[in-house]
Amino acid sequence: MNLKSTLRPLAGDGQRLFVETYGCQMNAGDSEIVVSIMQQEGYRYTESIDEADIILINTCSIRDNAEQRIWGRLSEMRRLRKQRPALIVGIIGCMAERLKAQLIEKDCGVDIVAGPDAYRDLPNLVRRAQGGDKGVNVELSKEETYAEIAPVRLDKSGVSAFIAIMRGCNNYCSYCVVPYTRGIERSRDPQTIVAEARILFENGYREVTLLGQNVNSYKFGEVGFPDLMAMVAEISPEFRVRFATSHPKDISDRLLEVMARYDNICKSIHLPAQSGSNEMLKKMNRKYTREWYLERIAAIRRYMPDCSITTDLIAGFCGETEEDHRQTLSLMREVGYASAFMFKYSERPGTFSARHFEDDITEQEKTRRLNEIIALQNELSLQHNRQEIGKVREVLIEGESKRSAEQLCGRTTQNKMVVFDRGEEGAGEYVKVLITDCSSATLFGKIQK
Ligand code: SAH
Ligand code: SF4
Ligand code: F3S
Numbered sequence: 001m002n003l004k005s006t007l008r009p010l011a012g013d014g015q016r017l018f019v020e021t022y023g024c025q026m027n028a029g030d031s032e033i034v035v036s037i038m039q040q041e042g043y044r045y046t047e048s049i050d051e052a053d054i055i056l057i058n059t060c061s062i063r064d065n066a067e068q069r070i071w072g073r074l075s076e077m078r079r080l081r082k083q084r085p086a087l088i089v090g091i092i093g094c095m096a097e098r099l100k101a102q103l104i105e106k107d108c109g110v111d112i113v114a115g116p117d118a119y120r121d122l123p124n125l126v127r128r129a130q131g132g133d134k135g136v137n138v139e140l141s142k143e144e145t146y147a148e149i150a151p152v153r154l155d156k157s158g159v160s161a162f163i164a165i166m167r168g169c170n171n172y173c174s175y176c177v178v179p180y181t182r183g184i185e186r187s188r189d190p191q192t193i194v195a196e197a198r199i200l201f202e203n204g205y206r207e208v209t210l211l212g213q214n215v216n217s218y219k220f221g222e223v224g225f226p227d228l229m230a231m232v233a234e235i236s237p238e239f240r241v242r243f244a245t246s247h248p249k250d251i252s253d254r255l256l257e258v259m260a261r262y263d264n265i266c267k268s269i270h271l272p273a274q275s276g277s278n279e280m281l282k283k284m285n286r287k288y289t290r291e292w293y294l295e296r297i298a299a300i301r302r303y304m305p306d307c308s309i310t311t312d313l314i315a316g317f318c319g320e321t322e323e324d325h326r327q328t329l330s331l332m333r334e335v336g337y338a339s340a341f342m343f344k345y346s347e348r349p350g351t352f353s354a355r356h357f358e359d360d361i362t363e364q365e366k367t368r369r370l371n372e373i374i375a376l377q378n379e380l381s382l383q384h385n386r387q388e389i390g391k392v393r394e395v396l397i398e399g400e401s402k403r404s405a406e407q408l409c410g411r412t413t414q415n416k417m418v419v420f421d422r423g424e425e426g427a428g429e430y431v432k433v434l435i436t437d438c439s440s441a442t443l444f445g446k447i448q449k
Pocket of ligand 2: 171176178179214
């Protein structure tokens with residue numbers, strides 16, 4: 001052991017770090033990496049903002065309203081800094097990458113700006129900020145995957161965890177800011193992924209979700225996404241594997257075949273369609289047609305008749321006609337989505353669509369279309385859930401239900417939340433549950449002995 005390094009006083013010296021996370025699961029995973037990096041330098045994580053010496057806000061830029069929420073938080077931070085002058089506030093993540101030094105120039109009360117590939121530099125940026133300078137690092141990297149950093153699990157449920165298997169995105173969907181905020185696609189060494197998953201299993205976790213903006217284009221040397229899925233699924237039949245998000249262009253037969261082969265690979269696919277109109281799909285640069293997408297849905301059904309399919313949809317993209325909108329509604333009916341994330345188009349500065357197309361659908365019209373999409377999805381979700389009534393499903397218990405301590409909740413392989421009366425079993429155990437009732441969001445059932 002190197003004595004010098006063990007005796008070296010750590011820069012953090014027990015100072016307390018608070019991290020607030022917005023945006024997608026990738027950001028949640030990144031916050032866990034940030035805490036790990038900072039802990040190694042002697043900073044301590046705290047769940048209380050009141051006792052923090054350093055506050056990092058991990059931000060999202062995906063839609064304008066995501067950024068507006070963060071601006072609101074920043075004015076709150078300015079107020080906090082007046083009360084606690086030694087407090088260091090940092091903006092990290094996608095909005096930091098998008099706005100860069102502007103965040104400091106605008107006098108937002110921010111000391112540190114760090115993009116998603118600059119987290120190893122955070123201890124250094126904090127030191128600089130404490131020395132009175134501003135710390136900015138928004139370099140994007142072609143290689144950084146934080147592969148060997150063991151994330152500090154901030155979600156204490158201890159049943160289900162996420163592992164980032166790749167970073168960045170090369171798809172350049174015309175509306176999307178992610179390729180600019182997260183840089184180019186790169187995959188992480190599969191050995192480090194499997195090792196991390198195995199540790200989760202050994203620590204009692206029973207489910208892992210492999211994460212990336214575009215997980216199914218994962219490629220590391222000879223190892224493709226289906227191979228990686230199989231490697232993780234082999235850890236134990238008691239260990240469920242999920243993934244998010246997949247791009248329709250990469251849902252290969254080989255992946256479907258591997259999913260069908262392993263019972264512990266969950267039968268649920270999130271396959272964002274964005275629109276049902278070929279005209280819109282082309283303008284969105286999604287690289288598939290409605291017909292091609294529907295053929296992939298048919299393939300999923302061939303391999304896994306019981307697989308649930310969920311999606312993302314955008315209402316009111318540039319030039320979207322009433323007919324285009326109708327096509328989205330008809331696609332939804334044709335697929336029969338189990339659930340969906342639905343958004344109004346929000347123009348993001350610098351993207352292809354912001355530069356080349358007019359954001360010409362009025363806010364009022366976007367709202368009307370979105371509401372129609374949401375109403376239809378509620379109907380479809382309810383229909384989907386009703387079909388579950390009478391079936392017995394294997395449920396992985398996640399913990400107490402939100403409504404009552406007498407009830408537990410957990411998910412089926414199709415990723416449906418089930419609420420049921422408590423038996424002897426607890427979080428992390430599998431139970432068979434007879435589905436007896438449902439709402440559009442939740443299933444209700446009884447444990448079967
Ligand atoms: N990488 C994932 C999703 C990333 S963002 C994928 O491609 O599927 C999550 C969702 O936000 C997208 O699927 C899309 O539906 C939505 N989204 C992205 N940019 C948007 C924008 N500018 N306006 C509205 N919704 C957007
Ligand atoms: Fe954005 Fe498209 Fe990449 Fe998803 S695939 S992150 S929507 S550019
Ligand atoms: Fe938001 Fe960045 Fe995720 S823009 S959705 S936090 S990749």
